[in-house]
Amino acid sequence: MKLKNIFTSLLFLIILTVFQVSMAQTNYANVKVDDLTDTQVRQLMQRAESIGYNDAQLEQMAAAQGMKADEIQKLRLRVEKIRKQDGTTGGNAQRNNTLNRDAEESDDRSRTAVRINSDSTRITKSNNTNNRNTTETDIFEGLKPKIFGKELFSTSGLTFEPNLRMATPRGYVIGPDDELLVDLSGDNEASYKLKVSPDGIIRLQYVGNIAVGGLTIEQAISKIRSGLAPTYPSLRTGRTTVAVNLGNIRTIKITLVGEVVKPGSYSLSSLSTVFNALNASGGPNENGSFRKIQVIRGNKVVATIDVYDFLLNGVQKGNIRLQDQDVINIPVYEKRVEMSGEVKRPALFEVVSGESLADLLRFAGGFSTEAYSSNIKVLQNTSKERKIIDVSSTQFNNYSPQNGDKVIVDAILDRFANKVQIEGAVFRPGMYSLEDGATLKSLITKADGLKEDAFLNRGYINRLNFDNTASLISFDVAKIMSGAQADIPLQREDKVTISSLFDLRDEYKLSIQGEVRQPGTFEYADNISVEALIQMAGGFKEGATPSRIEISRRVKSADTAGKTSRTAELFTLSVDRNLKIEGPTFVLQPFDIVSVRNAEGYSIQKQIKLEGEVLYPGVYTITNKNERISDVIKRAGGLTSYAYAEGASLKRPGAEKVNPTDKNAINNKDEEEKKYLNLKRAQEAGTKDTLSAEIEQKLIESDLVGINLERIIEKPLGKYDLIVEDGDVIRVPRTLQTVRITGEVLNPNSIVYLPGKSLRQYINGAGGFTSNARKGGTYIKYANGSAAAVSKFLFFNNYPVVKPGAEILVPKRAERERLTAQSWIGIGTALASLGAIIVSLLR
Secondary structure, three states, X not given: OHHHHHHHHHHHHHHHHHHHHHHHHOOOOOOOHHHOOHHHHHHHHHHHHHOOOOHHHHHHHHHHOOOOXXXXXXXXXXXXXXXHHHOOOOOOOOOOOOOOOOHHHHHHHHOOOEEEOOOOOOEEEOOOHHHHHHHHHHHOOOOOOOEOOHHHHHOOOOOOOOOOOOOOOOOOEOOOOOEEEEEEEEOOOEEEEEEOOOOOEEEEOOOEEEEOOOOEHHHHHHHHHHHHOOOOOHHHHOOEEEEEEEOOOOEEEEEEEEOEOOOEEEEEEOOOEHHHHHHHHOOEOOOEOOOOEEEEEOOEEEEEEOHHHHHHHOOOOOOOEOOOOOEEEEOEOOOEEEEEEOEOOOEEEEOOOOOOHHHHHHHOOOEOOOEOOOEEEEEEEOOOOEEEEEEEHHXXXXXXXXXXXXXXXXXXXXXXXXXXXXXXXXXXXXXXXOOOOOEHHHHHXXXXXXXXXXXXXXXXXXXXXXXXXXXXXXXXXXXXXXXXOOOOEOOOXXXXXXXXXXXXXXXXXXXXXXXXXXXXXXXXXXOOEHHHHHHHOOOEOOOEEEEEEEEEEEOOOOOOOOOOOOOEEEEEEOOOOOOOOOOOOXXXXXXXXXXXXXXXXXXOOOEEEEEEOEOOOEEEEOOOOOOEHHHHHHHOOOEOOOEOHXXXXXXXXXXXXXXXXXXXXXXXXXXXXXXXXXXXHHHHOOOOOHHHHHHHHHHHHHOEEOOOHHHHHHOOOOOOOOEOOOOXXXXXXXXXOEEEEEEOEOOOEEEEOOOOOOHHHHHHHOOOEOOOEOHHHOEEEOOOOOEEEOEEEOOEEEOOOOOOOOEEEEOEOOOOOOOOHHHHHHHHHHHHHHHHHHHHHHO
């Protein structure tokens, strides 16, 4: 148990230490909001909004990251200013005043939730703490400028590993443990694989020892050739050649000191260069110099490397090959300057003596496309305070940046120095440059002149005054163009508007309706005739009567005070069916409505359908307007022997099928919504299961008309013998043998029909009523579409007769709200008051 407590305490200390280190790496206490550009603040806002943080939470995160309270106040003002400029809001949550909150409290909110349980000494850590800390760090990414070149040696995808399969460099210096391959070719053929001893000596057959340590490959070849010449005379004549190459490459020890990310000694290949060693060690740290990296060999500086030569120009100047026991020293930087704003590569740049602001701009890649390049602001630190310096473009080569300078390149103004605009009834509306002496007439000429529909009586200019207030200048377009009125000189940001005649009046339309193939609304045109409009509408239908066409026209000067004042003017005329022009044509005016009537006595065929147990079922055409059901049954050969006349039904299309346009205007729901609504209505009517609801839905949609086919056949032309209409469907079923019980019964099903069996007996056959059944609302739907409900006379229930094919529906009782204790108290109080009143009256 004691060992467990010790382990738990150590684990807690480790977690706390790691957390403090992570917080120290994301400390933004030195961030100056005044030094941030609008672009940086916008990026900060966008990062916060991308993870769902509002402005108040952004301020809390800033406090948690170590930002000072006064800087948070400045950040809030900057955010409010930018939102006001952009016309945006700060999220759904209201902004809270976070400046008065203690920074430690805000910091505790973002820290890892760690607590020690006194009983079990367990450490409970929040699952999302690491994600939250990472998110908060990502939000404030970019407030601290990046050091230019830092990612060169920290990026895992970029390495400077030497190529070990390349040809042996002639300047390579041979050392101990190198393996030399000596090859003779020509008159003499021989190969030797020789290892350099720690003393730098190789032993060559027939020659003896040759000292090659410290020699370059080129020097070693010359020395080996001289040693082999007595043994191989053809070497002097050139008939035999010697080649020396490296076999196995030795490992050298390199030491990196100074401002290195990971200082120490490294074992590298003897082909490695300075960049290989920097890559292995992580390169310069936060304070390390990228401009004066020193290679020390034998206590002497043999090379100084400027990484900027490689970063900016791709030139590896000074990147020499390392030798054993070389020391690479990275000193502390002397001057660093921050470039921010509208430059292509904002970062922290290291500046050496002799470099100017122009060189710094070159390091940053130059100005961006929206940079204000004529003047640059430099924030400089003095021994006592900060100051700002304005550097003009003529001084870029003369200004020497100081350590700690922050160079800010502002964006150009979002305005035009010489813009005027024209819109409306001109051929080329748009923006134009304001030249010296530009006038209104010259601008209209630039826009290729006025259109034919231009309104010449009036135009206007929207102008900004010198105090940025708006003013409106009106002018007569015709007089300006003719010179009768003095031309108007234009100013910057003037906006000229010349209206069209069509913009100042209602859109002229013509309507045609009735017996034409494509009725509708058409554009008005001058001198358009009735014949032309009928042709535009596709011509007459077959049943149209061209001899009685009615035109209704608006009345513009009606006597509104009179009781019998006219609201429209009517014209009736005759038009040739072939639309030939004979005599004077009737010219239409805007908003006229043309109505083409149906020809007298013309009627299209109307049909009905017979289904079920008739001798010849099918579709029948109505022969006269007075044709009845009995006539159609007679035409179909009468009923079959299996017909159940009492269950015959008539399905007739309702108003929504006769007039689909009105249907769309009243209810524009699609078929799925309609089906859902019908199902809901069926369920509310008392159906219990889904199958019953679907049956009820079909009954609702079918528009059944209850008919008595037996009486119709017995007494044709009687009151039950209905006149058939277009689209009617008459169905005569077979003899039905079941009765269906649905709704609030225990077992909804179909039961065999038995003559004389009562409604209550059928319900008992379905298990009886449920506890939610509304017994008094029970009703029957017969096969012919008619219905009958349970009625009551005094204290007796009158049940309708059950017939074959009928459906008994038991609706659901409405749910009652249960009385609460307060309701009971109220009822008791009311009864007590009523009793007191009655007692008082009796006394």
